[in-house]
Amino acid sequence: MPMPETTNDVPQDFETLKAVILERKAQLPKRLKQVAAYSLDNPDEIAFGTAASIATSADVQPSTLVRFAQHFGFEGFSSLQQIFRARLRERTPGYEERLKALRQNDHNNLESGSIFNGFVAAAHRSLENIATSVDPHSFERAVDILAKANTIYLIAKRRSYPISSYMAYAFGKLKVKYQHVGTAAGIDDDMLAMANREDAAFAVSFSPYASESANQARLLANRKVPVVSLTDSAFSPLAESSKVWFELVEADHAGFRSLSASMAFAMALTVAIAEKRRRIAEGE
Amino acid sequence: MPMPETTNDVPQDFETLKAVILERKAQLPKRLKQVAAYSLDNPDEIAFGTAASIATSADVQPSTLVRFAQHFGFEGFSSLQQIFRARLRERTPGYEERLKALRQNDHNNLESGSIFNGFVAAAHRSLENIATSVDPHSFERAVDILAKANTIYLIAKRRSYPISSYMAYAFGKLKVKYQHVGTAAGIDDDMLAMANREDAAFAVSFSPYASESANQARLLANRKVPVVSLTDSAFSPLAESSKVWFELVEADHAGFRSLSASMAFAMALTVAIAEKRRRIAEGE
DNA sequence: GTCAATATGGAATTTACGTTCTATATTACT
DNA sequence: AGTAATATAGAACGTAAATTCCATATTGAC
Structure with missing residues (x-):
């Protein structure tokens, strides 16, 4: 490996990942694009499923998932999956808080909110x-x-x-x-x-x-x-x-x-x- | 085995499981109690972690997790983990209660209900x-x-x-x-x-x-x-x-x-x- | 139209994970 | 205190899952 990989540009949170995927989706080959669409449309499935189960429901091979992840700089599918899991972790609602957040979200601070x-x-x-x-x-x-x-x-x-x-x-x-x-x-x-x-x-x-x-x-x-x-x-x-x-x-x-x-x-x-x-x- | 185990009383959703754990917490042996506390305090960890990682951070052996799960009627740790995952999937504030209310109305007794x-x-x-x-x-x-x-x-x-x-x-x-x-x-x-x-x-x-x-x-x-x-x-x-x-x-x-x-x-x-x-x- | 480069499917491989097993420790009972 | 019952730790096992690899297919360039 002649050049040390700069692993810094690998998305570390879901929002960035989503942005990167959307940015590059046009240039993605067929199957990877398919995975891209599936992953953004069914993030929960990615978070919970196994490579095999996800592959089946996205209608691709498991190996495609790995390639997809690597395409975006991840080591393998598992590390990409972590992003999707973290997303669910952070969005921890807490009953009351979530409702409160709804009422107090900044929709209310804006004119049409x-x-x-x-x-x-x-x-x-x-x-x-x-x-x-x-x-x-x-x-x-x-x-x-x-x-x-x-x-x-x-x-x-x-x-x-x-x-x-x-x-x-x-x-x-x-x-x-x-x-x-x-x-x-x-x-x-x-x-x-x-x-x-x-x-x-x-x-x-x-x-x-x-x-x-x-x-x-x-x-x-x-x-x-x-x-x-x-x-x-x-x-x-x-x-x-x-x-x-x-x-x-x-x-x-x-x-x-x-x-x-x-x-x-x-x-x-x-x-x-x-x-x-x-x-x-x-x-x- | 003289009496066929009635496996029906195994909790199927997080709320019931939580109730059952709390109810029996007092009579639980040391390590199992430890797991009980950890699981209710860090449900997200249980949902996403591996048996090994959870065991480490709860400071018990992986086998203890399995015993814990079996203690509550689950086949193994994995099936208990499903409950914790389902919780994250469906998580919506007030959702559970509303659904329960829905389930109890007599719509369900009818075909199209x-x-x-x-x-x-x-x-x-x-x-x-x-x-x-x-x-x-x-x-x-x-x-x-x-x-x-x-x-x-x-x-x-x-x-x-x-x-x-x-x-x-x-x-x-x-x-x-x-x-x-x-x-x-x-x-x-x-x-x-x-x-x-x-x-x-x-x-x-x-x-x-x-x-x-x-x-x-x-x-x-x-x-x-x-x-x-x-x-x-x-x-x-x-x-x-x-x-x-x-x-x-x-x-x-x-x-x-x-x-x-x-x-x-x-x-x-x-x-x-x-x-x-x-x-x-x-x-x- | 040919060839190189890239993408894909699917099997082979390897890793990692949950579970089981057993020896040892701890608790409860007499 | 002694013994049976239960709980625990940790290693060993088997399985399932992720990953790698390679032959084949597809795409793009000249």
């Missing part, structure tokens, strides 16, 4: 609320109705639209037949005209209610299409047309509501439906 | 994560950039689309000028052609990345339009085109992610932008 914290807090409250306000049996019934449907019609306008569009995306991935009602106004009614009692609908509407959604739900209900709905009030015009309905009040920050809890609900419903369909399909 | 609980829990985890992973100063910068923009271009496809569509809705209500890019593919490029350095863009893309979004962001960046982005990985192709970017990993339930934390983030950003615009308008 309180807004950020406000919405995170509101989302928390919403979620804490959701478990109590959603009746398990109703949920089960809703899943049942929608799982048995031939095609699921998703009805949502305006503020509720993001929810149905996410469900649409997920249904697509999960191979569940659906129709997304809520885009171009003219087409909607033609779509709904095709619905029959073998189908079902899921309608979402928050105050101020889009009267269109309520009308469409009523239309379907009259034609014996079972409707499940999600609203923020028992007085929602949707309720009367629905076989099952859920009342879910999102907490607000300064009058603005995010959709955090609704999104969790929507996703749970979506996956539960897909799961039940799978079971129905297998069972028969 | 665990799915529901799973998503609520995942959303909680996401939110607990968000406060630490979003840097306040970056947030401030992002708000600044977007508040000064003439028109805000919202770029999002597929899984990210619900987020931008909610922001679009809110911007509309808040009278912030925006263009929603992400609907009909043909029109998009014409829209973007009108953007100049007085404008700004907010791009959202989660893995698997829609290459279209990345391209559009790059296009804008090349034309000096400042881009702020939200992704789930530092490796996102969006990052390189962005003046400010946020890495926000949604926790998943059984591989499915909801958008709870992203929604809270989006809403916070939206309102912060509107608020800042109001101040800018008033101040001049």
